[in-house]
Amino acid sequence: MQQLTQQLKSGYMEITEVPFPALNKGQLLIRNHYSVISAGTEGKTVSDARKGYIAKARSRQKEVKQVIEMIKSNGLLPTYKLVMNKLEAPAALGYSCSGEVIAIGEGVSGFKVGDFVACGGNSASHADVVSVPVNLVVKVPGEVELKQAAFATIAAIAIQGIRQAGLTMGENCLIIGMGTLGQLTYKILEASGVNVMGIDISEAQVQQSAGAGITNIYNRSQEGLEEIITNFTKGNGGDAVIITAATSSLDPVEFAGQVARKKGKVVIVGAVPTGFSRKNYYKKELDLRMSSSYGPGRSDIQYEEKGIDYPVGYVRWTENRNMQSYIDLLASNRLDIAPLISHTFKLTDAPEAYNMILSREEPFS
Numbered sequence: 001m002q003q004l005t006q007q008l009k010s011g012y013m014e015i016t017e018v019p020f021p022a023l024n025k026g027q028l029l030i031r032n033h034y035s036v037i038s039a040g041t042e043g044k045t046v047s048d049a050r051k052g053y054i055a056k057a058r059s060r061q062k063e064v065k066q067v068i069e070m071i072k073s074n075g076l077l078p079t080y081k082l083v084m085n086k087l088e089a090p091a092a093l094g095y096s097c098s099g100e101v102i103a104i105g106e107g108v109s110g111f112k113v114g115d116f117v118a119c120g121g122n123s124a125s126h127a128d129v130v131s132v133p134v135n136l137v138v139k140v141p142g143e144v145e146l147k148q149a150a151f152a153t154i155a156a157i158a159i160q161g162i163r164q165a166g167l168t169m170g171e172n173c174l175i176i177g178m179g180t181l182g183q184l185t186y187k188i189l190e191a192s193g194v195n196v197m198g199i200d201i202s203e204a205q206v207q208q209s210a211g212a213g214i215t216n217i218y219n220r221s222q223e224g225l226e227e228i229i230t231n232f233t234k235g236n237g238g239d240a241v242i243i244t245a246a247t248s249s250l251d252p253v254e255f256a257g258q259v260a261r262k263k264g265k266v267v268i269v270g271a272v273p274t275g276f277s278r279k280n281y282y283k284k285e286l287d288l289r290m291s292s293s294y295g296p297g298r299s300d301i302q303y304e305e306k307g308i309d310y311p312v313g314y315v316r317w318t319e320n321r322n323m324q325s326y327i328d329l330l331a332s333n334r335l336d337i338a339p340l341i342s343h344t345f346k347l348t349d350a351p352e353a354y355n356m357i358l359s360r361e362e363p364f365s
Contacts, residue, residue: 003127004350005090013351021131026307027105028137034150035097035126037353094125096153098146108134116140120153134307138324141331148337155326156294158185161269164291165240169193174238176252177245177270178209183340191334197232213339229259237261246271257281267291294319
């Protein structure tokens with residue numbers, strides 16, 4: 001079978017012939033029909049891999065700290081060999097896909113061979129066949145297009161941010177950052193009866209979003225933007241501001257504090273710094289919340305790898321149930337994200353897709 005891989009040392013990408021993944025207890029073997037390239041998350045991974053060692057270190061400071069600690073405990077030479085082996089080994093890309101179940105591992109119930117499913121997590125990669133733990137797999141009914149279902153993982157990130165915002169029908173929400181994640185957040189909020197506005201610093205992104213059917217979107221630098229927001233929120237300010245941008249700038253958090261209403265919520269979904277000034281957050285008693293990826297269960301080995309679910313009476317929305325709620329929205333025809341899909345590539349042409357993302361030669365989402 002074929003799989004897209006990248007060498008972390010050089011950033012070199014290729015379609016590699018690899019063995020079928022092992023089907024372990026608690027997993028399903030799935031033949032992929034579609035997998036989604038996340039321009040933000042994966043684009044950064046590929047961009048970092050193509051940098052020199054110093055630039056890599058600057059962009060991966062957390063990993064650098066881990067290496068320093070490893071040197072202290074294991075010594076320089078063993079740590080050097082370990083790091084170089086990791087950099088030179090081909091790594092899989094991708095974390096959101098959809099396809100058909102072709103085999104079921106021991107201990108898995110509720111699925112059968114032939115079921116269509118959407119999958120998430122590190123093993124839901126760009127490959128012909130993937131093996132995914134059961135808590136990261138959800139069923140897709142026949143009436144739902146698998147191309148749209150493949151976005152279930154990214155949609156779960158958007159949905160978790162929305163749940164953290166605690167919005168109800170008729171309230172208003174401002175989204176800062178209108179990449180794929182921001183656009184999905186916009187569409188899901190719109191389908192849920194929330195009044196929503198999108199803001200982005202890039203005019204190209206504003207135009208691409210507008211072309212995808214997102215009507216209420218503005219450039220961050222547009223003259224009179226705060227007045228537009230005041231009118232949109234009937235003078236109250238945003239009930240919630242969801243930040244889906246990825247930037248080193250403090251502007252998204254500072255601006256969120258300016259446009260949120262008194263006692264409103266600011267939810268950070270994207271990768272932004274939080275060393276903001278106290279003024280607006282203190283004066284308005286704003287509620288600042290972080291949103292953890294797909295939802296409860298993320299990075300919990302017991303949940304993700306061993307399939308131990310959280311009881312619904314204690315944790316209503318897990319990452320799996322967030323994924324399923326997205327599929328349910330598609331099945332009910334309340335949500336259609338087809339206009340957000342700007343490009344489709346064959347697996348063998350996947351490296352071209354990443355080159356397009358990094359070069360930014362044309363609009364994409």
